[in-house]
Amino acid sequence: KAGVTQTPRYLIKTRGQQVTLSCSPISGHRSVSWYQQTPGQGLQFLFEYFSETQRNKGNFPGRFSGRQFSNSRSEMNVSTLELGDSALYLCASSGDNRDEQYFGPGTRLTVT
């Protein structure tokens, strides 16, 4: 099976702009979770989608949003970018065992 794919892999944006990141889960996986990883805060949960519905949400401001499509692909959007949003954004998918997550390669976002 192909793994989780994320696009783009690298992105440079300017403060105030918005960005959309994409994630394709492992075939057959219906749950997609998003995480932010920074050296200072570690790996932090953003939200989880299952069957096009947000099932759980972490403690992030409303500038961070997401959605899931009928084919389980997911997108994450960050509006009004801040310097502190610079991070590695990771997508993880899970199948029948919802808690066992398989991560994609991540999108490295740099905000200048």
Add this chain to the structure above:
Amino acid sequence: QKEVEQNSGPLSVPEGAIASLNCTYSDRGSQSFFWYRQYSGKSPELIMSIYSNGDKEDGRFTAQLNKASQYVSLLIRDSQPSDSATYLCAVHGSYIPTFGRGTSLIVHP
């Protein structure tokens, strides 16, 4: 605030030795526990899961769980230089996963 604590390390062990990585968590309602390995510049890779008290072995890896002490550990037997990575402990409670900051492991020849 639900927390997962790990010693940041680095933990340095010689090749062939047993590496012991530890993790404590604050949420007593946590039900599932995971260890991920993350090489520098790469994404986390799931290596072990454990759901009930006791030991679970998979190859050179053994995960240990003690819910009463809120403690999870990972033992790596016959450590190899290729095991050098950061090991993340993850705890799932109410389906909100919480990750520790990770322990850096260095296996030297």
